[in-house]
Amino acid sequence: MSTSEADLTGFVPIPDDQLFKHAERVKDKVVVITGAASGIGRESAIRFASFGAKIVIGDLDLSGAESTVSVIKASRGEAVALKCNVTSFNDQVSLFDLAIETYGSVDIVVPNAGIGEPESFFKVIFDKAGKPQKPNFPTIQVNLIGALYTVHLAQHYLLINKEPDPHPLKSIVLMGSMSSWSAFPPAPIYSSGKHAILGLMRSLEPVLALKGIRIACITPFFADTAIIPILVKGFLAGCPLTPVPRIAGAIIYAASHPDPATTGTGYLLPDDGPVFQVPKERFQAGVYKLLDERANSLLKGVNGIAYIARFSKDITKIMAKPLFTAVIAMTLWAYRNNLKKLIKV
Numbered sequence: 001m002s003t004s005e006a007d008l009t010g011f012v013p014i015p016d017d018q019l020f021k022h023a024e025r026v027k028d029k030v031v032v033i034t035g036a037a038s039g040i041g042r043e044s045a046i047r048f049a050s051f052g053a054k055i056v057i058g059d060l061d062l063s064g065a066e067s068t069v070s071v072i073k074a075s076r077g078e079a080v081a082l083k084c085n086v087t088s089f090n091d092q093v094s095l096f097d098l099a100i101e102t103y104g105s106v107d108i109v110v111p112n113a114g115i116g117e118p119e120s121f122f123k124v125i126f127d128k129a130g131k132p133q134k135p136n137f138p139t140i141q142v143n144l145i146g147a148l149y150t151v152h153l154a155q156h157y158l159l160i161n162k163e164p165d166p167h168p169l170k171s172i173v174l175m176g177s178m179s180s181w182s183a184f185p186p187a188p189i190y191s192s193g194k195h196a197i198l199g200l201m202r203s204l205e206p207v208l209a210l211k212g213i214r215i216a217c218i219t220p221f222f223a224d225t226a227i228i229p230i231l232v233k234g235f236l237a238g239c240p241l242t243p244v245p246r247i248a249g250a251i252i253y254a255a256s257h258p259d260p261a262t263t264g265t266g267y268l269l270p271d272d273g274p275v276f277q278v279p280k281e282r283f284q285a286g287v288y289k290l291l292d293e294r295a296n297s298l299l300k301g302v303n304g305i306a307y308i309a310r311f312s313k314d315i316t317k318i319m320a321k322p323l324f325t326a327v328i329a330m331t332l333w334a335y336r337n338n339l340k341k342l343i344k345v
Contacts, residue, residue, distance in 0.1 A: 010282040011268065014275045019249030020051070022256040025169050027052030030103045031255075032096060032157075034086050034150060035113030037064025040175070040223060044110060044248040049077035051252070054103045058084030058095040059113070078103075086113045086146030096157045106157040108171045108255045111150035114143045117187040143193040147174065151200065158213055168212055171255040174201050176219040178270060194219075198266065205264030205280065214263035216254035220247045221270050240272035250275045 031048045035041040037059040045055045049072040057079065059065040065081035072079040082098050084091045099106050117139050125133045151172060158170045178184075179191040180198035201217040208215050220242040250267045253275070266278035 011276040011278055014250075014253065014267075014277055016246060016249065016274070019246070019253045019275065021253070022258055023051040023252050025167075025256045025258065026108065026252065028054065029107035029169055030054045030056065030099055030105050031108040031110065032056045032058070032099050032106050032150075032154075033110040033112055034058045034084065034092075034095070034146070036068050036081075037061040040220075040244055040247050040251075041110070041112040042068045043244050044112065044251050045079070046071055047245075047248045047252055048108070049079060050075065052077075053108070055079035056095065056099040056102065056106075057081040058086070058092065060085050086111075086149065087141045089149050092146075092149045092153055096153050100157065100160060105161045105163075106154070107169055108173070109150060109154040109158065110173045110175070110251060110255070111147040111154075112175050113146055114175060115139055117190040119189070121188050137189055139189045140193050143190065144196050147197060148200070151204070155208065155211070155213065159211065167258060169256065170211075170213045172204075172208070172213060172215045173251050173254045174198075174215065174217040176201075176217045176266075178219055178221045178268075180217065180219045180266075181268075201266075202264065202280070202283070209260070209263055214255075214257075214260065216263065216265050216267060218247060218250050218254060218267045219269065220250075223247060242269045242272060246275060 026048055031045070031053045033041055033045050033048075033055065034057075036045040036055075036057040038061070041057075041059070042064075045057060045068050049055050055069070055072055055078065057065045057068060059081065060083065062081065062083040065083075069079040069081045080098060080102055082095050084095045086092060096106060115138065119136060119138065121135075125135070127133050151174070154172050158172075162168070162170070174197050176197045177190075177194040179187070179194040184191045198217050198219070201215055205215055223242045223244050247269060250269060254262075254265065254267055262277070262279075264280040266280075266283070268276040268278050270276070
C-alpha cells in the first residue's frame with residue numbers, strides 16, 4: 001500500500017520487519033496468556049519468550065500447554081503452565097496467583113483462549129413435550145465471559161508489585177476478529193462475542209490509561225488454526241488466510257509499543273497482507289462519528305447551555321423527593337431533640 005493510500009484510509013500499514021521493533025521491551029516481563037497450547041496462543045508465547053519474556057500459560061489442554069513450555073525451555077526461556085478453564089473464575093485466579101508466586105509480577109495479559117461456533121443458533125431444539133429448550137452458548141462463555149474474567153483480574157494483578165519505571169510496560173492485548181467489525185452470518189454467536197471484545201477495548205481504554213495500563217485489540221481474518229471447522233475451511237478455499245506468525249507479531253507490537261497514545265488502538269489483519277494499525281481517532285466514521293459529534297456537542301456553545309439547563313432540570317426532578325424526605329427527617333430529628341430538652345427542664 002502506498003503512503004497516499006494509507007493517508008486516505010487513515011490506517012497505518014506495519015511491515016513484518018517492524019512488528020518486533022519494540023520487542024526488546026518485553027525482556028524479563030511476565031506474560032500471562034490463555035489458550036497457548038496451540039495456534040495463535042502457542043506462537044505468541046514462543047515469540048514473547050524468544051525476546052526474554054517469562055511466560056505463564058493457562059489452558060484446558062494441559063499437555064498441549066506443557067508442550068509449549070517445553071519448546072520455550074529448550075530455547076533457555078522461562079515458562080510455566082496450569083490447567084485452566086477460562087470459564088471458571090477460580091481457575092483464572094489460580095493462573096494469576098501462579099504468575100505472582102513464580103515470577104513476582106504480571107506485566108502483559110493476553111486473553112487468547114477461544115473457540116469457534118460448535119452450536120447452531122439457527123437450530124431450535126425441542127423437548128419431548130414439543131417445547132423449545134434453552135440453548136447452550138459455549139462460544140460466548142469462552143470467547144466473551146472468559147475474556148471478561150481475564151481482563152477483570154488483569155486490572156488488579158498488573159498493579160501488584162509494580163516498580164517505579166519512567167517507561168512502564170503494562171499491557172492487555174485482546175483477541176478480536178474480522179467479525180469484530182463485519183457481520184459473519186454463518187456464525188452470529190461468534191460474531192456477537194467478537195463485536196463485544198472490540199467494544200470492551202474501547203470502553204476500558206480511558207479508564208485503564210489513568211492506571212498506566214495500555215490496551216489494544218487484534219482483529220485478524222481467518223487463520224489456519226484448529227478453531228476453524230473443516231466445513232468453514234472448505235468454504236474459504238482459495239481465500240488467503242492470515243499467517244499465524246504475523247498475528248503473533250501484531251500481539252507483541254501492540255503490547256510493547258512505547259507510545260501511550262497508541263493505547264485503544266485496533267490492529268487489522270484483513271487477509272495475508274500487512275498488519276494495519278487503526279488509531280482510535282479513525283474509529284470516528286459513520287455511526288461512530290455521528291454519536292461522537294452528538295456527545296461532544298452537548299458540552300459546546302448553545303448546545304452546552306441547553307445541556308446545562310436539561311441537567312439542572314433533571315437533577316432537580318431526581319433529587320426533589322429525596323431532598324424533601326431529608327428535610328422532613330431533619331425537622332423531625334430537631335423537634336425530637338428540642339422536646340427532650342424541654343422534658344429535662
